[in-house]
Amino acid sequence: MTQKDDFDLREFLPYLLNQAAEISSQSFQRIYKGRYGMLRTEWRVLFHLAIFERMTAKDICEKAIMHKTKVSRAVQRLEQRRYLQRKPDEKDRRHEWLTLTSQGRAVYEDLRAHARQHDQVLMQKLSTEEITVLRRVLNALSQP
């Protein structure tokens, strides 16, 4: 098993990004899955609602770059657990406004604390300059 081809996977950005994303997600998954039995789609929706306070499912799709069926199902499950509420828009009843309940907000605050801690650990592998560059670059790459 010696390398033959001159193409180096470790330079191919989609591959590298996936690898890093996968690994950094796994440890955080243990937290939200272990504590609340949540899925990745669910914590993402929860976090967006906590941060933006009031959004429609469409808003979340765009911000989080998630497909609408994923969002729809995550919202359903969060609603079942009483982490969020829906209110149809009065003027355009195709829209539903989503907000967290106080219970949902409590879960968020707990997870946020863990997220911060989790990030600290990851960042210990990096210099402050690397962190700055990384964040800037990832944000740039996230604009499609």
Add this chain to the structure above:
Amino acid sequence: MTQKDDFDLREFLPYLLNQAAEISSQSFQRIYKGRYGMLRTEWRVLFHLAIFERMTAKDICEKAIMHKTKVSRAVQRLEQRRYLQRKPDEKDRRHEWLTLTSQGRAVYEDLRAHARQHDQVLMQKLSTEEITVLRRVLNALSQP
């Protein structure tokens, strides 16, 4: 939909990494899916075999950080399409050595050309220094 919380998702690394990985993967996915109906697991296995020439499924699991069932199924599908061959190890028949067929290699070469081109496009968004840092950092984060 205005931001309320002081926690910025755009600083949370697992989130950022996922977002960037997702977007950068999508355009490449169009290529391998569109041209060969392949899945992400499959192009990854194909690329590993092309680069390392001869590996067992276990080797691929380790290099690519993929679960063995994913690898097992990707190998099955690649075999069905005659992209790879299996040969049981003579000395230890629990191992199977995997190699690409010439057909598999041709597919790889085609995809590799697209991968390079795809990477060029991504990198146009970044400076050479950012690219260097990004690769280094992603490799560091990929070590679990």
Add this chain to the structure above:
DNA sequence: GGTTGTTAGTTACATTTTCAACTATTACCA
């Protein structure tokens, strides 16, 4: 030599995700 443990890989089943079709509501425009 036979029992127990380990390893490589597969399979079965449950959970998630994807894709396409669907409903309900509003917008557009002749």
Add this chain to the structure above:
DNA sequence: TGGTAATAGTTGAAAATGTAACTAACAACC
């Protein structure tokens, strides 16, 4: 006004993934 198009969101079936249990082959130890 009426008819078509567009939009927000949901649902069902198919595909993919994750988890755990499984087989087959070898190792180690008594």
